[in-house]
Amino acid sequence: MYYRSTSQLPEKFKPRPVTSFQSLTSLFALLLFILSMAPVAHAQDAAEIIERMEQVMRGDSQYAEMTMKIERPRYNREVSMRSWLKGRDHSLILITAPARDDGTVYLMRDNDIWNYDPRIDRTTRLPSSMMAQSWMGSDFTNDDLVRDTDLVDDFDHQILRTEEYNGYECYVIEMIPKPGTPIVWGKVLVWISTEEYIQLRVENYDQRDELVNTMELTDISTFGDRQIPTRITVIPADKENERTILTYQALEFDIDIDYDFFSRANMQRVR
Numbered sequence: 001m002y003y004r005s006t007s008q009l010p011e012k013f014k015p016r017p018v019t020s021f022q023s024l025t026s027l028f029a030l031l032l033f034i035l036s037m038a039p040v041a042h043a044q045d046a047a048e049i050i051e052r053m054e055q056v057m058r059g060d061s062q063y064a065e066m067t068m069k070i071e072r073p074r075y076n077r078e079v080s081m082r083s084w085l086k087g088r089d090h091s092l093i094l095i096t097a098p099a100r101d102d103g104t105v106y107l108m109r110d111n112d113i114w115n116y117d118p119r120i121d122r123t124t125r126l127p128s129s130m131m132a133q134s135w136m137g138s139d140f141t142n143d144d145l146v147r148d149t150d151l152v153d154d155f156d157h158q159i160l161r162t163e164e165y166n167g168y169e170c171y172v173i174e175m176i177p178k179p180g181t182p183i184v185w186g187k188v189l190v191w192i193s194t195e196e197y198i199q200l201r202v203e204n205y206d207q208r209d210e211l212v213n214t215m216e217l218t219d220i221s222t223f224g225d226r227q228i229p230t231r232i233t234v235i236p237a238d239k240e241n242e243r244t245i246l247t248y249q250a251l252e253f254d255i256d257i258d259y260d261f262f263s264r265a266n267m268q269r270v271r
Contacts, residue, residue, distance in 0.1 A: 046157035059253035116267040132184040139234040139244035168193040
């Protein structure tokens, strides 16, 4: 049969409309936009995970009683302490033992770090250059205990992978210090459980990408409505048979405490 025009053709024989170049271009542009946004969303998710971990591990405010054991090949040393914190910018640590260090206080308030030594009745401001130094001869740094660094704002974050660690499915997040921040590490890797947002492991690397130390968080216990590691072990990468163990004996979250508690005047009278 002969058809004079395509309009007379049966439906199945009619030619299909050709997609326009403009439509293809729009589709291609949309795909590029989606692909370009994926890394941004991924990075934002990583920062949110770090923030949720901070909320679980620290809360809005906190009181703790701890013992720190410093293990060296030739000696062991124990330090007992009490600590208070509020938000990210206020913390106070009181040393209660041994007797020679009893009454020593470390205070962070906003951007200032202070140390009170009762033996000489003197309060000293710690410069930023000291934040990476050993805290009381341990494998912790001043920054680890007093926390001058903001894990959310001072780093760029990226999720490297998820993997099982110590029985928990974990995010492995890489944190790179932002330019201009007073952070000695070249990068930090953090293992955070995907369901509970518990921090389980930290690896600190220097500027040459060499491992400096590893922090292992274990012995998870329940405090109120959250699960928290009660044992933190810091292991130097280049020193055999050396480590520092911080153990929590008591831990309370979201305590009622005023910002005025974190003052230089209170350093001399807090007990």
